[in-house]
Amino acid sequence: MLAKLMKYEIKATSRWFLPLYGTILIFALINKFTFINPLVNNPAAFNNKSFASVIKGIMSVLPMFIFVMLFVGIFVTTLIVVIQRFYKNLLGDEGYLMFTLPVKAWQHILSKLLVSMLWYLFSSIVALCSILILIPGETLKQITYALGILIEFLGLPSVIILVLCVVTTLIMGILEIYSAISLGHLFNKHKLLLSFAMYLGISMINQFVYSLVIFLVLGIAYIPFNAIGDITISFRYVLNILTILSVIFSVGHFCLTSYLIKRKLNLE
Numbered sequence: 001m002l003a004k005l006m007k008y009e010i011k012a013t014s015r016w017f018l019p020l021y022g023t024i025l026i027f028a029l030i031n032k033f034t035f036i037n038p039l040v041n042n043p044a045a046f047n048n049k050s051f052a053s054v055i056k057g058i059m060s061v062l063p064m065f066i067f068v069m070l071f072v073g074i075f076v077t078t079l080i081v082v083i084q085r086f087y088k089n090l091l092g093d094e095g096y097l098m099f100t101l102p103v104k105a106w107q108h109i110l111s112k113l114l115v116s117m118l119w120y121l122f123s124s125i126v127a128l129c130s131i132l133i134l135i136p137g138e139t140l141k142q143i144t145y146a147l148g149i150l151i152e153f154l155g156l157p158s159v160i161i162l163v164l165c166v167v168t169t170l171i172m173g174i175l176e177i178y179s180a181i182s183l184g185h186l187f188n189k190h191k192l193l194l195s196f197a198m199y200l201g202i203s204m205i206n207q208f209v210y211s212l213v214i215f216l217v218l219g220i221a222y223i224p225f226n227a228i229g230d231i232t233i234s235f236r237y238v239l240n241i242l243t244i245l246s247v248i249f250s251v252g253h254f255c256l257t258s259y260l261i262k263r264k265l266n267l268e
Contacts, residue, residue, distance in 0.1 A: 001103050005111035009085065010118070016081055017119055021126045024070040028130040030063045071130065074123045082116045086178055087195075090261065091185050105262040109178060109254065116174050117167075154235065161239040168246035175253035176202055182260040206249060214241050 090108055151159055180202055184195025
């Protein structure tokens with residue numbers, strides 16, 4: 001049943017993302033040939049003050065402006081869809097239908113979470129590909145070389161922990177939104193406003209706990225910062241703490257949301 005829920009969710013949300021992904025990649029290619037290549041190969045042409053060159057410059061900059069808007073729009077759209085699908089599909093009018101299905105509350109939440117993670121992954125990949133299209137070949141080689149040095153400096157374990165930290169933090173962020181919306185729906189009026197207030201409160205509490213735990217753990221461990229090796233060890237310590245806290249908070253938010261939907265559901 002979880003797979004069917006995810007299939008339905010992907011089908012319902014793909015109409016938002018697939019056209020957006022295709023559009024941003026197309027504009028990346030357009031800017032590659034109308035803005036980036038002319039700027040790299042003939043920068044003096046952009047300093048020409050003739051009327052024709054000004055018009056040409058405007059026509060070259062316009063696709064880049066649209067590309068930047070689309071680039072930002074990918075992640076804004078992803079966030080809006082994450083909120084809208086949970087709010088409307090489970091706690092809005094569609095909730096009456098969704099909760100007649102022989103599916104448990106945690107399965108609804110998990111399906112929404114997994115599909116949201118999937119779209120965040122695809123959005124990140126498309127955004128990265130669009131940037132790689134724009135970057136000139138020589139610059140790309142230099143960036144690749146610099147990343148290789150950075151990975152070697154940090155060490156493979158730190159890189160793996162960093163990826164895990166990013167993933168768990170993203171999961172926690174999505175579940176934070178879910179729990180805030182669920183708490184806001186405990187009230188009969190001003191649900192959206194109260195959901196936003198709940199989110200602010202939850203975020204403040206999380207940030208306070210994060211800061212306090214990191215300060216206490218690093219203070220107890222006392223890792224000096226007088227050598228490169230010490231810096232990498234401290235970095236790994238912080239990543240470990242952040243990852244563990246993200247997992248704990250994620251479990252807490254998931255359980256809270258599941259409980260509220262199962263026991264305190266308010267669709268009025």
